[in-house]
Amino acid sequence: MSIRRQIVLGVLLATVAATGCGRSEPGTPQPTPPAGTSTASSGPGSGSTPTTPPSAAPTTSTSQPPAVTAGVSVYFLRGEKLIATRRQVQTPAVASAAVSALLQGPTAAEQQAGMSSSVPAGTTLRGVALQGGLATVDLSGTFASGGGTLSMTSRLAQVVFTLTRFATIDRVNFRLDGVPVTVFGGEGIILDHPQTRADYEDLSPAVLIESPTIGTTARSPLRVYGTANTFEAVFQLQLVDPSGRSLTDRRVMATSGTGTRGAFDVTLRFTVPQSGTGKLIAWYSSPKDGSRVVVAEIPVNLTR
Numbered sequence: 001m002s003i004r005r006q007i008v009l010g011v012l013l014a015t016v017a018a019t020g021c022g023r024s025e026p027g028t029p030q031p032t033p034p035a036g037t038s039t040a041s042s043g044p045g046s047g048s049t050p051t052t053p054p055s056a057a058p059t060t061s062t063s064q065p066p067a068v069t070a071g072v073s074v075y076f077l078r079g080e081k082l083i084a085t086r087r088q089v090q091t092p093a094v095a096s097a098a099v100s101a102l103l104q105g106p107t108a109a110e111q112q113a114g115m116s117s118s119v120p121a122g123t124t125l126r127g128v129a130l131q132g133g134l135a136t137v138d139l140s141g142t143f144a145s146g147g148g149t150l151s152m153t154s155r156l157a158q159v160v161f162t163l164t165r166f167a168t169i170d171r172v173n174f175r176l177d178g179v180p181v182t183v184f185g186g187e188g189i190i191l192d193h194p195q196t197r198a199d200y201e202d203l204s205p206a207v208l209i210e211s212p213t214i215g216t217t218a219r220s221p222l223r224v225y226g227t228a229n230t231f232e233a234v235f236q237l238q239l240v241d242p243s244g245r246s247l248t249d250r251r252v253m254a255t256s257g258t259g260t261r262g263a264f265d266v267t268l269r270f271t272v273p274q275s276g277t278g279k280l281i282a283w284y285s286s287p288k289d290g291s292r293v294v295v296a297e298i299p300v301n302l303t304r
Helices: 003-019 094-102 108-112 147-165 197-203
Strands: 070-076 080-091 127-133 134-139 171-176 206-210 222-228 234-240 248-254 263-267 276-284 293-300
Touching: 070 094, 070 127, 070 147, 070 197, 080 094, 080 197, 080 206, 094 127, 094 147, 134 147, 147 197, 171 293, 206 276, 206 293, 234 263, 234 293, 248 263
Parallel strands: 134 171
Antiparallel strands: 070 080, 127 134, 206 222, 222 263, 234 248, 234 276, 276 293
16 A cells, blocks of 8 residues: 555544544433522523422533423412422423422412412512522512511512522522612511521421422322421321321421421331321420420322
8 A cells, every 4th residue: 555545544544533532322311400500590490309309509511401300399388387389390490490480379279278478479580590509589579569577578488498498509699670688678677698597487387398298199108308396306297097097106306406497307107098188297295285286287198
């Protein structure tokens, strides 16, 4: 072979090798975005599995990550206390998706179960920006309209709890129509620091069950987790069937209590004699007289 032909052949082989570098094999999955990714201009987002809280870390990618379907938690009110419920979203920006779902309010079935929202109808989301555990949520001015102190405080708490449900968000700043909020509403609620769940402890039930939520299909074993602030961190979790018969009644101890909110995560095992609507009940014995004090009731769909 001549020297000229050898040179040409070498160039062709080098070109083929370079073209193949970095190409994915057919069917090779591409990287997915971190759960909870959100920007100031992002819309609804994605999360992780229904039983594990999704994270919300910003992505460094300059391209739009693919949308994924995931569950997020949003917080409404039952009476004057917060209660969690679930939503399915399909988007890479789950923090924004969760807030957008919150603004839509409870479903008809959730309203029948006693859930409500203090967020004014017509409130829109302008964006959610994330940085170092801090979420800055920008809402339309309607968010500050109407209501007294309880209503104003409750709507702030609903947003704070919804965003801090993500593992990488622990505090929240508010903006209205792009302007930072330091005094909220006509009631003059001072927001001179990033808001955390601890700022709204008065609106948290003694036992806040994060999962399961109302209407969840429940079968044994059933994972139950959330937070609690009870005497000596102790309370009971009871599951009853449609007839009111107790299927299990387990003693639970949170990581802290008696004035300090702690976490709990337990698994209940039980036998379901017949499918139907049952209840998960959180209760504790009164330290004053030993009477039963019910602090949470979650209707669930029991199945074998």
